[in-house]
Amino acid sequence: MRLPLASVLAIVSSAAALPSLISTATMFKAGVSSRVHALRVRHASDGAQHQVQERDSEASTEIRVRHGYTSADGWKMRTALTGQSFIDYFHYDVQPSDNEGVANYVDGTSSGLVWVDSQNKIRIAVDGAQQVSKRNAVRMVSSETYNPSDELLFIFDIKHIPAVCGTWPAVWFTGANWPDDGEIDVVEGVNKYSKNTMSIHSGSGCKMSTDRFPAATLIKTGATNCDAYTDAEGCGVSQNSNSSFGVGSNIVDGSTYALKYTTEGVFMWQWNTGKGPEDITNGEPTPSTWGEATVSFSTSTCDMNSHFKDLMLVVNTNLGGFFPEGVWDVDYAGGQTESCAKQTSFSSAYDYVRGMGEKFGYDAEWVINGFYIFEQAE
Numbered sequence: 001m002r003l004p005l006a007s008v009l010a011i012v013s014s015a016a017a018l019p020s021l022i023s024t025a026t027m028f029k030a031g032v033s034s035r036v037h038a039l040r041v042r043h044a045s046d047g048a049q050h051q052v053q054e055r056d057s058e059a060s061t062e063i064r065v066r067h068g069y070t071s072a073d074g075w076k077m078r079t080a081l082t083g084q085s086f087i088d089y090f091h092y093d094v095q096p097s098d099n100e101g102v103a104n105y106v107d108g109t110s111s112g113l114v115w116v117d118s119q120n121k122i123r124i125a126v127d128g129a130q131q132v133s134k135r136n137a138v139r140m141v142s143s144e145t146y147n148p149s150d151e152l153l154f155i156f157d158i159k160h161i162p163a164v165c166g167t168w169p170a171v172w173f174t175g176a177n178w179p180d181d182g183e184i185d186v187v188e189g190v191n192k193y194s195k196n197t198m199s200i201h202s203g204s205g206c207k208m209s210t211d212r213f214p215a216a217t218l219i220k221t222g223a224t225n226c227d228a229y230t231d232a233e234g235c236g237v238s239q240n241s242n243s244s245f246g247v248g249s250n251i252v253d254g255s256t257y258a259l260k261y262t263t264e265g266v267f268m269w270q271w272n273t274g275k276g277p278e279d280i281t282n283g284e285p286t287p288s289t290w291g292e293a294t295v296s297f298s299t300s301t302c303d304m305n306s307h308f309k310d311l312m313l314v315v316n317t318n319l320g321g322f323f324p325e326g327v328w329d330v331d332y333a334g335g336q337t338e339s340c341a342k343q344t345s346f347s348s349a350y351d352y353v354r355g356m357g358e359k360f361g362y363d364a365e366w367v368i369n370g371f372y373i374f375e376q377a378e
Contacts, residue, residue, distance in 0.1 A: 063157055063256075063372055066283035073286045075153055075374040082370035083120045090140035090315070097137070101168065101321035102353050104134035113138050117367075121159065124366035126167070126317055130357040139316035146173070146311050148304035151262045153285055153374040154313075156186065159254035159273070160367035163246035165191045165328075165340035166353040167364055168318035171257070173311040179203050179228035182308035185236065186259050186268055187245065190324040192343070193334030194248030196255075198268045198295045199236020201228040206302035208235050215240050216294055226302060237295045242335045244270050254369070256280060260287055263304050267293040285374055315366065324349040 065080045081089050087109065097103035103126075108114030113125045113136065127136035146152055162169040170188040175181020180203035188197045199219060200206070208224035216237035218224070226235040242248045249255045253273040258280070260267040269290055271277070279286045327333040328349050329341035346352040352359075 063155065063281055063370060064283035065372075069284060070377040071279065071284035071286050071374075073288050074377050075285050075287075076377045077283060077372065078152070078375040079373040080370065081372070083116045083122070086122045086368065086371065087114060087116065089144070090142055090313075093139040093141050093316075096134060097139070097318045097321065099168075099318060099321035099323070100325070101318040102134050102350055103137040103317065103319040105139040105316070106136045108138040108140065111136060111138075114140070122366070122368040122370075124315065124317065124368070126162070126319070126360040126364040128357045128360050131355050132357065133354065135319050135353055135357070135360065137317045137319055139314065139318075142313040144313075146261065146313070148261060148263045148299075148308055151376045152260075153287065154186075154259040154261065155280060155285065155372040155374070156257040156259075157254070157369040157371070158187070158249075158257070158366070159369055160250050160362075160365060161187070161189075161246050161254075162317050162364045162366060163192050163250055164359055164364045165344050165346075166320055166324050166349040167191065167360075168321055168324050169246075169366065170314070170316060170318075172314050173261075174314060175309050175311050177309075179234075180307075180309075182311060183228075183234070184259065184261070184266055184308070184311065186257050189245040189334055190327065191334070191340045191349075192336050193246045194242045194244070195335040196239045196241075196245035196249075196257075196270060197236060197334075198239070198270075199234050200226050200266060200297055200302075201232070201234030202226045202302065202307040204229060206297075206307045209296070209298040209301040213237055213295055214292055226297070226307075235297075238334070239270060239294060241270070243272055245334070248335060254367075258285070258287070258290075260293075261308075263299060265299045265302070265304060266297040266308075268296075269294050283372075313371075315368075317364070317366070319353045320349040 065077060067077050070076045092107045093105055094107055095105055097105055115123050117123050124138050156171055168190045171186050173184040179201045183201040185197065185199045204227045206226040211218055211224050216239045219233060219236050219238060224235055228234050243252050244255060255273060256271050256276045258269040277290055325348060329339045331339045341347060344352050
């Protein structure tokens with residue numbers, strides 16, 4: 001289902017923007033401190049054996065599930081997606097990937113690429129067959145849809161994000177009719193990025209209310225118009241933190257991301273594990289005490305009800321494509337100190353993804369503690 005992630009960009013460590021690459025909107029958008037616990041051998045759909053290391057994490061902060069409890073800001077738990085309930089909440093989008101990617105999206109359960117490990121964490125992997133024409137990966141889409149009038153708060157607790165040259169992982173939302181029904185990208189990056197990208201894409205008439213944020217930099221200087229018909233990149237920011245995505249986040253045992261999605265606007269935050277508000281860990285989120293959002297989109301300049309309709313939640317790992325390819329030979333992109341071309345000695349993401357299956361093991365996995373959805377108490 002639906003259209004591509006369109007934020008084809010790179011932000012250098014000095015926070016100066018590199019020239020951006022605009023992707024074409026097409027149909028169907030698509031811990032280092034750990035120890036080996038066990039070795040599972042799973043079979044990919046083509047019969048190739050794929051070995052996966054299960055790893056125990058050190059002591060981590062888990063979010064408390066408190067059904068029936070209302071926080072000081074009026075938020076109560078609506079849905080807690082952990083373990084098998086996470087997998088059951090989504091369906092698999094089975095088709096070749098978009099954006100000129102070389103991922104082949106498959107059923108995660110039958111292919112053995114999605115499972116719950118011994119620590120009740122959700123694992124989403126990529127096929128490790130050495131040489132392929134397209135590499136099997138997973139795109140999970142919620143059957144439930146969400147509107148601004150639902151007045152929702154999403155908490156995404158993620159221990160490990162895919163961080164391999166050629167990967168394009170994301171947690172995002174999209175409507176059926178892109179871009180008019182909207183898109184919200186909460187977690188997105190490519191290759192070995194360590195800086196997260198947060199953005200939205202809309203139809204005509206949606207703009208950012210400000211171009212200054214305390215902990216992030218505009219994707220492109222002056223780009224506050226979110227109209228994807230004008231610019232498919234939409235509008236958004238690259239976080240300044242080198243531990244907000246991928247390699248950097250994984251080293252510190254992961255991150256928690258929050259999305260407040262209401263008629264007032266779209267507001268997003270990110271914290272590293274153990275560094276976020278205690279009210280989130282306690283299962284009583286109180287956004288009014290969190291300080292300024294990492295990025296915000298106010299209804300005053302982007303009417304929520306008209307620009308965001310029946311959004312689906314998506315978790316996927318695309319491989320290759322516009323974004324990874326566009327910054328393949330760029331040093332300092334997204335917090336990387338050295339380009340993937342130099343790191344791999346391959347001239348393209350396309351060739352690397354198709355020919356180096358051995359590199360797409362644990363480092364290419366999502367390890368998710370849980371997603372939590374809160375709603376306003378009546």
